[in-house]
Structures are given as C-alpha cells and as structure tokens.
Amino acid sequence: MKFTLVTLAGVVASASAFSASSFTGKSLVGVPSSSSALDMKYKVAVVGGGPSGACAAEIFAQEKGIDTVLIERKLDNAKPCGGAIPLCMVGEFDLPESVVDRKVRQMNLVSPTGVEVSIGSTLKPDEYIGMCRREILDQYLRDRAQQYGAEIVNGLVTSIDVPADHKTNEDSRYTIHYQEYTEGSKAGVAKTMDVDVIVGADGANSRVAKAMDAGLYNFAIAFQERIKIPDEKMKFYEEMAEMYVGDDVSPDFYGWVFPKYDHVGVGTGTVVNRPAIKQYQKAIRDRAGDKIAGGKIIKVEAHPIPEHYRPRRVQGRIALVGDAAGYVTKCSGEGIYFAAKSGRMAAEEIVALMKGGSRLPSQAEIESTYIKKYDNLYGPTYAVLDILQRVFYSNNGAREAFVELCESKYVQQVTFDSYLYKTVQGNNPLDDLKLLGTTIKSLIGGYKKAKPDAVFSNPEESKKRI
Template structure:
C-alpha cells in the first residue's frame, strides 16, 4: 500500500537552489560559446546559469520573445522560492480545487492547505518574460530568431575542437520576414519545445504526444468572483478519453481547456464539451484567445548527443496524469546547465557526451524518473474509463489523500505516510472502484488507427 500511495500521490524529492542576485557578467575573448535554443522556463533557466560564467559566452535564441505558450499555467508553491520568483508573476493563488466526475458529482478539496499555501496560476507570457529578462540581465545575449537547421560535424563526439553551426532566421521589430544568419558554437542546449529542431538535428528519436487545447475566456466580474481562489478539473470521456478538462483562473479571465493523446482529431469536440460542462459559470464569456500545442508524453529516446543536450518539453519532461511541465522544464534547464558548467571547470574545457549523461541525465532520472513512471500508470488506471474516473473523484473526498496530494505537489518531495491511513486508503480505494463502476455511464467508442500512430 505504501507503493500504491507513493505512486498515486507523491512526487520525488528535489533540492532547493535559490538563484543568486542578478548581475551583469563579463566574457573573455577566448570563451567557449553556448547556444540555448528556446526561451521558455527551460531555456531561460539554463541560460542564466551559463551567463554567470565569465569564460562562457551565452546566446539565447527565441523565435518570439512575446510568446504566450498554450498552457494551464499552474506552478507549485516551491517554485516561487526555489527559482526566486516575485509574486507578481502569479495571477491567482488557488486554495480550492473542485473535482467534477462524469455524472456530475463534485468534490471540493483544499481543506488541508495552510493559510500561506497555494497553487500559483500564471500567464506564460508573464512568467517566461521574467525568466528571459533575468537571463539577459545575467549576461545572456538574446537573439530573436528561428533556428532552421544545425550543421553537426561527423566527429563531434570525439573531436572537442569541432563546432556546431546554427542557421536561423533573425527577426527585427516590425518585420515578418527574417534575415538568414548563422552562429558557430561549442555546445547546444535544446529547449525549443515538443517540435524541437534541435532534437531532430541530433536524431533524438520520436515520442508520442498529446494535443492541448485552451481558450482564454473573459467572463464577468461576478463570475470571476467564483474563481477568485478556485480551479476546476472535469473528468469524463466527453471532455477527454485519457486526460481531464480544466477551468483555471488568470488575472482577468479563465483558461478553459482539455487534452488528449489517444483521440487527437476530436480535440475540438472535447473542448466544446468542457465549455458545456462549465455551464453558467462561464456563460456569456468572450473568447479572447485560442491556443493549441503538442505536449510530449514521455522522454526522448536520446537526450544527449555529443555536446548537445535537451531539456524541458524538447526532452519530454511532462508528467502524465497531472500534465505538469513548467516546474520540470525550469528544473531540467537549471540542472543541465549546472552540471555542464561544473564539468567545464570554469570554462577551461568542454564536456563529453558520457560526462553529461553521467551527471545531468543520471541525476534528473534518479530524482524524477519514478515520478514519470508511476504517474503514467495512474493515468492508465484512473483515466481509462468512466468507472475509474468516478472512483477517482470519490477517492478525493479523503482528507488523507488531499493532504498527501497537495504536499507532494506543492513541495515536490515525499511527505511521511501513516501506515494505518495507508491501510484504510486501500479499503477506500476498493470501495470507490466498486461504487464507481456501478454508477458510471458507458464510454463512447472511437477509432483513429492511422492518426494515433503519429509521432514527433
């Protein structure tokens, strides 16, 4: 039962590392050059680490510096302190979560939270912008451009004198057509999302993916009052056959969305259903933005090739069941950069593929590999059919489940479990499953054998 509880509701421990006070860095003329491709949390957190080393010249290439990535936008409380984030990046502090089952049963959770605990809800354009600006303040050189191809020498794994050449379209303010340019560097960090050009160039392999679809909806002030500290999660095969639908509060609107891996062609049908399930709580709202984006479902087969390393979505660091990716993107970017900087010994040498794998990849997988594995299992168990979804919502009534779930999510470390409560939870789980299957409505059949085999 210990394993079940840890698998179901706990994330692995991670160390807290406070970012130092930003300061401009100076770069020596013979410095090694590092290109961080991508300016989201993964790329920005990697770039700020590299930029602080005087013998490393850091370039951060981002195609859209005002990018607003489609995303639910939830971040754990520990991320605020660990990444030295100002509370201004948080739009709403969610202290209540409403879970709604396929037949409409509702469970409110949040009673176990302390007064100063919350889930942060942010807009990615605000969070990402802050992290990018800080990396630039440290000394990273921003390039507004789209990487189109990368020249990789055939001997790049053995010859440390070889360089990688990035070809990109550089954009200037007010122009829609880029200017072709190139940049030779000694090391690359790919933080350019699920459709990573870096991953393709280094032959990182393909992975299965979900499509996340979200509409930002402006609702009335009276309706927003309901979502002041409230977020909602809807489960049911009408909103997603393998995930959940959500209503997450933002600064002056709500994000309403859903996602799926197994039936991507029907994503707009599921989006329509989540709007209908939310009902009068968002009725009359104005859609101010429509967003859709692929989300990786598991790590890439290869995340390091030579002196090229992947982080964030490019590496496949999104958890199943919860769909969390922001924290793990930022964490992987920082861990990769810190490992590589240490291996470079003050910018005096370049690391090998084996050295990067034996530090960054090893440490990340040890810390979070079990989390991805067990949440994969949980998604298959609790999101596989309406009976299991009914049981999942019913199980959330347990204060013990709520306590362990929130503690593990907010702090990214396993909280001490109580053996007696574990045993009690086993009985509750069996009872919830029996009840769930007895009251559940049948799942609708679907088939997409060709599209379901697509990988990126």
C-alpha cells in the same frame, strides 16, 4: 505499493498546471554583470526561451569563460498552458509576486455523473498553487538571464549542422542556421552561428532534437480557450480552479477551468483521440455551463505535449531539456517546474564539467551527471503518475472512483504536500492500507453507476509521433 493512490491526488494538485499578475518591467536587483567578451573561450547556444531555456541561459551566463546566446522566435510567447506552478518554485527560482496572477487554494473536481468534490482544506494559510500566464513568467526569466549577461536573439532556428566527429573531437563545432528578426519585421535575415555546446529547450517540435537524432515520442494535443467572463462570475474563481473528468471531455485526460489574471483558461487534452479535440473542447465549455456563461473568447491556443522521454536526450555536446526532452508528467500534464528544473540542472552540471570554461564536456560526462541525477530525482514521479493515469483515466467507472477518493483528507494532504514541495511527505503505512481498501470499494461502486465510454477509432492518427 506505497504510492498506490496517495499520489493519485498529485493528479489534482498537479492538474493546476495552468495562469499569473502583470510583470512590472522593473529592473532586477542584485544581478552581477557578466564577464568581458575577451574572457570567453567557449560559446553555448540555448535554443528556446521558455522556462527551461531561460533558466539554463541564466546559469551559463554567470560563468566566466562561457559566451551565452539564447535564441527564441516568439519573445511575446503565450504558450497554451494551464500555467500552474508549485509553491516551492516561487522560492527556489526566486520569483516575485508580480508573476503570480492567482493563488489557488481550492480545486473543484467534477466526475462524469456530476458529483463534485472540493479539495484544499488541508492547505495552510500561506500555501497555494500559483497560477501564471506564460507570456509573463517566460519574459521575466528571459530578462533575468539577459541581465546576467546572456545575449537574447530573436530568431528561428531552421537547421543545425552536426559534425560527424562531434562526440570525439573537441575542436568540432556546431553550426546553427537561423532567421533573425527585428522588431516590426515579418521577414527574417538568414544567419549562422558556430557554437561549442547546444541546449535544446525548443519544445515538443524541437529542431534541436531533430538535428541530434533524438528519436520520436508520442504526444497529446492540449487545446485551450482564454475566456473573459463577467466580473461577478470571475469572483467564483478568485482562489478556485476546476477539473472535470469524463470521456465526454477527454478519453484519457481531463478538462479544466483555471483562473488567469482577468479571465479563465478553459481547455482539455488527449493522446488517444486527437482528431476529436474540438469536440472535447465544446464538451468542457458545456460542462462548465453557467459558470462561464456570457464569456467572450479572447484567445485560442493549441499545442502538442510530450507523453514520455525522448529516446535520446544527449548526443555529443547537445543536451535536451524541458518539453524537448519529454519532461511532462502523465496524469497531471505538469511541465513548467520540471522544465525550469531540468534547464537549471543541465546547465549547472555542464558548467561544472567545463571547469571555468577551460574544457568541454563529453557525452558520457553529461549523461552521468545531468541525466543520471534528473532521472534519480524525478523518475519515480513520472512512473507513478503514468500508472495512475492508466488506472483512473481509463474509463468512466474509474473516473467516478477517482473523484470519490479525493474526498479523503489523507489523500488531499499527501497530494498537496507532494505537489507543492516536490518531495514525498512521509506517508502513513496504516492509512495507506486503509486507502487501498477504500480504492477497491470506490472502483466497484464507480463501475456500477458509470455510463459506458463512447467508442472511437483512429488507427492511423494514433500512430503519429513527433
């Protein structure tokens, strides 16, 4: 097939899904004020204040006739995340330089046997992968939504009452039960809120998904340590990110060292052997070796990452976006761009259906607009990266082949173009055919020199879903 391995490097570029520069806190320029509360007819609640929720709230807040509330418990959110964003996101979401910590222009790939391949030579001088800290990026997006008119509530949603007739009765409303917190308080105050539309942007353990019976999905555990390394060692990571493959660091994913503002994020992830995540984390620290030697761990983070779409992403007037919907790519683990994009797309489609706040959308309408458009646009990307993960992360022989293939300038060019701009950049059929032959040769060679993968067994844990 045309994508065969050209997209394989999407693993590499997308792998940078992790790091950022400090947000200055300056007020946003050119943000119009929202409509008066007297103009509001319908109320929309966005649950979750990450990129998907903030981008959704920003769209709703600009619409006359819609009262927008964003509920987020951790307003200083520092979600465990590599933090990489594609270049197109900077322009598409009008992000300032202040949210980008590092501009990565090189990535070092390390095979199970220690073979290193450096990629990035095909990038143009103005091209880069942005590395952000989530606490900086998320805060910026929330602040922008607030300036457009969204009300930000520091609260933890505990449950949602979903009326039995919510799919057919426009007059039925959803009741959100939550604990509201004030600055400095540890105990929340129990409150309720009645709303007409809910957007669930509350991550892998989504309370909204549970309330709407969205179904369960398989998940990975991502584990990351933020490590402050000596300044002289930090110079190596000025524009460099690293990706390590091998069953020692993960039996089905990869380990990473990604640069942050003044430190590095070192981590790994796995679906098939989650109980061994700390063992794999130790291995990635060992593999990085002297490059991070003498570093001090300043933060430890772990978080579930969805492995596929939720079985149901819309129920009545409740829609899921971001991690709550399962929008994380296989192979690379990229989720920030797709979270922001899905939040914005869902809100835009729902706003259009509401016709200036004069009506409410039906489930069928949301499915035929937001869901259909999102799947048409990104479904092939998820499918191809799923295949690539199954092929190249399945054993050490395939991992050796993967690293070797990334030496190809053609692979690097198409990979970075596809990642940075989220479009297929006109593959060359002849080069694709040559690549297929090279792939077969690399797989044969990889299997010959690779050590066998370690055997593990966790039949009960592997059945768990969230």
